[in-house]
Amino acid sequence: MTTQEITKVTQPSRLGTLRRSIVRWARRRSIWVLHYNSGGCNGCDIEILDLLTPRYDVERLGILKEGSPRHADVLLCTGPVTRQSRARLAQIHAQMPEPKWVVAVGSCATSGGVFQGGINVLGGIDQVLPVDLYIPGCPCRPEAIIDGIVKLVELIP
Amino acid sequence: MRRITIPIGPQHPLLKEPVSFLLDVEGEQVLDSVLRLGYVHRGIERLAQERSYVQIVHLVERVCGICSHVHTTTYCKAVESLMGLEVPERGVYLRALLCELERIHSHMLWLGVLAMNMGFDTVFMYAWRDREIVLDMMEDLSGGRVSHAVNVIGGVRIDLDEEQRKDMLARLAQLEQQVLRAKNVVEHERSLRARTEGIGILTPEQAKQYCVVGPVARASGLDMDLRRDMPHLPYSELDFEVITHDAGDVWARTLVRVLETVESVHLCRQILENLPDGPVSVRAKRRAPEGEAITRTEAPRGEVIYYVRGDGSESPARLKIRTPTLTTLITLPEQLRNVAVADVSVVLSGVDLCIACADR
Amino acid sequence: MAFGDVGAALVAWFLYPGFLFLFACAWAFEWFDRLTIARSQARVGPPWFQPLADLIKLLAKEDLMPTGTKEVLAAGLPMLALASSLTAVLYVPIAGRAALSFEGDLIVVLFLLSLPALCYFLAGRVTGGVYSLLGGNRSLLQYFSYEVPFMIALSGPAILGGSWSIAQIAQHQDATGWGLLVQPLGFLLAIIGLIGKLKRDPLDIPKAKSEMVAGSLTEYSGRKLALWHLAMNVQAVVGVFLLVNAFMGGQSFHQPLLNGVGFALRSLLIVFALSGSSVLYARLRIDQLANLGWRVLAPLGLLQILVILGIGR
C-alpha cells in the first residue's frame, strides 16, 4: 500500500475512513528514525543521539532509532552534502519504504551553513532529496529536533 | 573457509559519521581492512584562504562538533603569535577552563558510545545523562551547548562573575560524584571488561612508529601530553598527572580516558579557584603581518596542530590543520588484524574516531 | 465432528489460547519489557499503546524486497515461525487449563519453540545481503550453545513430575510446591536458555545493532517485518508460559479468576527477570557464548539433574 493508494479516496465509506484514521493514528504514534550524516561536523549528530538519553528520551513519543533503511520512516540527515556522500544519500532514501519523510537537521543540512561555497560541498540536503522539514540551528538543540519531529507528525496524511 | 568482505559502510548504526571500512573476513577473523575517508571532506583549508581572519574563527569552530573549542583556541593562539598579541592571563585561564570542560564532555560521550556499541545501553544512558551537567555548565558560561563561540583573536568574549563562579564550583562537585561513579562502574563491571580486554592491541613500538597521539598513545605506554610537555599558561601553574597504561588494548584506553576525566575535573576546580582578575581580551588588528606561525594544543583525542602563514592581507595565505584522529586511523589496520568480527565495533569505538576532524 | 466441537475448536483457536489472547499477551509483555528497561535506565519509556501503534504502522508500510528474492519463501518464513509458536501454545496450560495435552507434549513444545530459530536462519539466506547472511549464520551458531542447557533445564521438572506432559508437571507441583524452590539452578539455566532463544539483549548476537545492523531482518520491511515482530513476541509469550508451568507449578486457588491473576503475576515476574538481565549485562561475543554454553551451563544442568535424581521422588 503506497502513499498514493492510501490517499486515493475512492468513496469515503465509513469503513474506509475508520481504517484510514487508525493508520494515521498509528503512523503519528510510531516514528522510526534513521540518521545519516552526509558530511557535517557531528555537532548535530551528537544532539540527535542526545534525544535517546534520559533527559530528552524520545521513546516516550514512540520514536525509535533504527539501523536499517528498510525499517525507517523518517530520514534525519545532517551535514552539507559532500560530493562523495551524495550517491549514498540518494541510495538510502531509495531503500526506505513508502511512506517516508526527510528531515534536514541543522543549518548545514538546510543550506550548507558555514561551508557554503566549498568546492566539495553541494550545500544542503534539498540539492539531492525532497525535504519535508527543515530544522535550523548550528548545532540545533535537542528541543528543536523534538519540536521539528512533532510538527512533522502533523504533516502525516 | 570462504573469504568475504564486510562493508562497515558510510551508513552503519555503529558509526556516527560516514566513513567506509572494507573488512576482509575469513570465518570469524578479520584479516585486513581498507579505509576510505572523504565523506566529510569539506575543503576547510581551501575555504580558509578565501575568508578573513575573523571569519575563519567561526569556520574553524565547525571542523569538529565535539572538540570545537580546542580548534578555535589553537587557531587564535597561532594568529595571536603571528600578530604578536599578548592575551591577558584571565583570558588564558577561561580558555583553558572551557578546554577542560570539553575534554570531560568528549570523554563521557565516548564512554557512552563505546558502551552502546557493545550492547550495554545502560552505561550509555547513564554516561550521557551525567554529561548533561557539563553541557549545562558550558551553556551557562558561553550560551552554547556544543559549539560555544567563546574565542576571538586576542582573547575571550565571555566573563565569569563571582556568583556564576560559585555556582560552577557547586556543579563541579556534583559532576565529580557522577564521574567517580562512572569510574567505579568501569573498573568493576566484569562484562564490560570481558569485552574490551586484550582486543585492538597497539604495542608501544607500533605507537611510536605511527606517531600516535592522545589517549591511544598514552594507553600504549607513550608518556606524552602537550599540557605538560609544552609548558604554557595556565597548565604550568596547575598540578595534574598524565595517566599512562602499557597494555595498549581497548581496556587500557577506557581506563586512561576515565581517569583523565577525573584529572580534568580537578583541573577545572583549580582553574576556577585561582582565576586571576583583569581584562579578558585585547583588541586585535584586522591585518596580520607577513610571516608564519605553528601552534599545538592537547585536544581530547590528542595533539592538534595549526600552521598559519600570513601575507600582510586580511586573510591568511595558508591554513594547515592536523587533527589527532588521523594518527589513530593509520593504526586501525594493525589493531583490526585477526580480531573477531564481533569485536570490530569495540575496536572502532575504542579509538574514539572523529571523522569530521580527520577529513576537514 | 458435531457442530459444537467445531465451534469450540474455533473459539479455542481464535479467541482463548489462540490468536487474540496471545496477541494481547504479546502486546502486554512487550510494553512491560520496554517500560522496565526504560525505567531502569532513568527514562520514561513508551506509552501503553506503543506496541499496537508499531504493529499497525508496519502493516501499513510498503513491502520492499531486494530484487531476485523469492517472494513466496521470504513471506512464508515469518508465517511458519508464527504458526509454530501458535501451535505450541495449545499444549501449554494457561492458568491451569491446557487446550490439548498428551504424554510427551513437552518435547513437541520444545521443538516448536526452536522452529523460529531455523526460520530466522533461512530468512537470512533468502534475502541475501551481507548482514542478513552473517546474522543467519550467527543465529545457528548461537542455537547450539543455548539449546542444550535449555533442554536439560526443562527436563529437570519433567523428571521430578514423573511425566513428559506439561499439564502433569504443573499438576504435580501443585502438591509438592514450586519446582523453582527445589531446583533454582535449573530455573536459572532455563532463563538463560530463554534469553538465547528469544535473542534478547545479553545474547542478541544475531541481531546486534552495532555489528549486524538488524541480522536477518535487515532487508525486511512492511507487513513481513510486522509478521516477524509478531512471531518473535508470540514466541516470547509461549516461552514465558512454558517456564511458568515448568517451574512455578499449578493453580493453588480454585476460582478461575484468582488462577488467572496468579498466572499473570508469575509470568510478569519472568518477563521482569528477562528485561532485568538485558539491562545489566553487555552483549556477549559468539565465542564467549559458546564457551559459557558448553563449559558452564551444560555441566551445571547435568549437575542439577543428578541432584534431582539424588532427591528422587
Place this chain on the structure above:
Amino acid sequence: MTARKDSAIDPPHYESGAIKEQIVPALQTAFPDDILDVQTMPVDETVTVVRVEGVRQIIRHLVEELDVLHLSTITGQEIEEGIELLYHFWRGSGLTLRVVLPLDALEVATVTDIIPGAAFYEREIVEMLGVTFAGHQDPLRLFLPDDWDGPPPLRKERS
C-alpha cells in the same frame, strides 16, 4: 594492570631545550651541504631549510640516530618559487624541515618506510598539491571524492 600515574616506558618526557642545543647542531655537522639555513618560527619552533636531495637522508638520520621519532605532519603549500613542504617533528619542542620543490620537478623521496605514520600526510599532499612521492606504495585517493576530475584543490589558479 592498573593505570600508572607517573613513570612510563619512555624517558619521563623530552627536555624542552633538546632541539635547539643538541639536535640542530648535530644535523649541521652531519649534513653540512644539505642544510642551507636555520630560522625560528613563533611559538618555540626551529626551522631548518633543506635541499630536496638531502631530505630522505636527514630524516633517516633524525629517526635512527637522534631519536626524533614523532613526525607530527607534513604541510604543503604553493609559493612563488614552487611547492614548499614543511616536515614538522616534535621532541620537547618543534623542529621543522623546509623543502622547496621547483614547479617543473614536483618530486621528492617518500619517507613512509622510515616513518609509517607519514603515509596519510603524503597521500594528502599528492591529492591536494599534485606532488609525487617516489616509492609511495598506494597513493590511493583518500580525501577527494571518487569523481574528482578538477586540478589539485590547494594549487593557486595560475594563468
